[in-house]
Amino acid sequence: MIREVQARLGCTADGKAGPQTWAAIHGHIFGTSRAVPAVGVDARSATNIATLHPKVQDYARALIQAAAQQGIAIKVISGTRTYDEQNALYAKGRTKPGSVVTNARAGYSNHNFGIAFDIGVFDARGSYLEESPLYKVVGSLGAGLGLEWGGNWKTIEDQPHFQLRPTWASLLSVAHMLAELRFRQGVGKDVFA
Ligand SMILES: [Zn+2]
Structure with missing residues (x-):
């Protein structure tokens, strides 16, 4: 239909x-x-959206619009990370100073494949809100668009995180999906094909 x-x-x-x-x-x-x-779309979001797979770019823009319709200002504050960027992040709190920010090394984050992005909620004065009940509102808006929302994850709840799960991965575990994503990246196959 x-x-x-x-x-x-x-x-x-x-x-x-x-x-x-x-x-x-x-x-x-x-x-x-x-x-x-x-x-x-603000400049910061535009820069981060440009790093995403074209299909996911549409969803990110749609989420900004959907949130704006509810009077919620969001920005895409993180998009795709290269393997080097992911490893640098993974080193934090391990071999580099600071606290641990991720459990994913290069190739083990959905952010490495153009399918994931993180948003920030901003108040009326333009200040970034690290925590806000509005993340849950944006989460349901994203889910309504067909995005997977990190706030629904049982293992590590990640409210700023959204991703577009490829259809072929709908029944796969995260580990299996990531393995296929790494393979596709290696052979240059589109992640959504
Ligand atoms: Zn994320």
């Missing part, structure tokens, strides 16, 4: 209703070309 709707609305008929399909459905019913008046 969703494929027929997508074809009628001129969207890519992939059978998966992402942000573009929902916006097209909304626009069709309410007679506007887009679901919400677009808020500008």
